[in-house]
């Protein structure tokens with residue numbers, strides 16, 4: 517049996533979820549289809565979590581415009597959804613004369629492009645902000661408006677908002693074929709056919725493959741692996757801003773940044789790979805990251821490593837985003853969102869929403885919408901046991917001691933309209949097993965709880 521929608525969004529990464537939220541503001545029947553068991557389990561789960569202003573993207577491009585707009589909207593709209601943004605600022609540092617000259621030119625271009633908050637600063641200011649920085653820094657661009665966010669809760673909040681406002685979400689539902697007939701797209705999935713007037717392909721690493729199902733072949737994927745090291749929370753006092761090297765033309769380099777969860781992150785590497793599933797963390801990758809830490813923030817290496825991970829950028833054979841509105845075919849590709857998709861997500865959503873609901877369907881904007889709020893997982897965020905929830909015994913029973921997560925918070929996550937469908941998803945929703953012990957102590961209990969709550973039993 518097939519169902520008919522106005523719009524089918526394929527892929528529930530941060531981009532697809534943001535677009536779903538945007539379209540939920542219109543009188544449209546929209547479905548968000550995800551191959552995996554949970555949303556946000558693709559590229560969107562493995563990034564640096566820096567919210568860029570756009571000042572480090574190629575000026576004059578669609579990407580630059582959408583990152584700047586995404587940043588602006590995130591600051592305006594994320595707090596109401598419970599999403600944290602820490603405006604810690606970034607320093608892009610020159611370590612030699614050639615880099616100093618390059619940075620000067622970069623700064624002039626940055627100001628000319630309209631990013632007026634970017635400031636060129638000298639060594640005194642750099643060391644005032646990062647006293648533990650290795651010696652030898654000459655100058656830097658200080659960008660005060662950059663910050664850090666929760667990369668896991670962001671797509672979740674967008675999707676929760678979309679569902680609260682009428683979007684249907686279907687997981688474990690890979691699109692396997694696409695045919696246009698009888699004035700609509702027919703998407704075949706193991707859960708039956710989905711029929712939609714318009715399809716938006718937000719398939720991340722599968723973007724070109726999904727386009728090919730519909731007969732489009734505008735680009736080929738060139739996945740690029742990025743490895744990271746997460747240092748313990750004990751290292752956090754060493755760094756309170758994002759540190760970046762002077763970028764190369766196609767690679768922004770290895771950065772060091774605090775996370776909203778209280779760790780220090782070093783990465784990513786940049787390695788072209790053939791297999792988009794090759795998410796290995798390698799000896800060479802880790803050596804590269806350790807060398808970068810030693811060069812820039814040597815005392816970081818006195819601290820323990822909590823974990824390592826890897827993200828794969830959905831790069832293509834083109835440097836630009838591949839946002840292709842095929843108005844006549846009623847198929848939009850939103851692909852190649854490589855390195856800035858988290859920052860640009862709300863900008864991309866607005867851009868795509870304008871094309872779909874403004875130009876292609878002419879849908880009316882809803883008068884009223886429902887609001888949602890996700891739990892705050894950032895350090896110092898509102899927690900139920902701090903804010904009046906202490907009367908509930910489940911908020912007094914700690915499950916994950918490293919991150920201080922209670923039984924009540926796990927229970928609440930499992931009761932969400934978008935309940936996590938895997939242990940990994942439960943980690944991303946609550947931070948259980950994300951701490952120093954990586955689940956060594958709490959893993960068995962969390963697993964049992966997950967199974968119990970998935971069946972609808974009480975904890």
Ligand SMILES: Cc1cc2nc3c(=O)[nH]c(=O)nc-3n(C[C@H](O)[C@H](O)[C@H](O)COP(=O)(O)OP(=O)(O)OC[C@H]3O[C@@H](n4cnc5c(N)ncnc54)[C@H](O)[C@@H]3O)c2cc1C
Nearest residue numbers: 527529531551558559560564566691720742827857858859
């Ligand atoms: C190493 C690294 C560092 C980064 N750092 C930053 C940063 O600091 N700041 C920033 O703004 N951005 C950063 N990014 C970029 C950002 O993470 C990406 O741009 C963004 O996550 C891309 O989201 P997406 O929704 O396009 O893709 P995805 O998250 O991969 O979503 C695509 C979804 O489509 C689903 N799918 C695939 N095939 C099908 C199918 N046939 N049917 C249904 N569903 C399907 C997948 O399962 C997946 O969930 C970084 C990326 C990497 C890899």
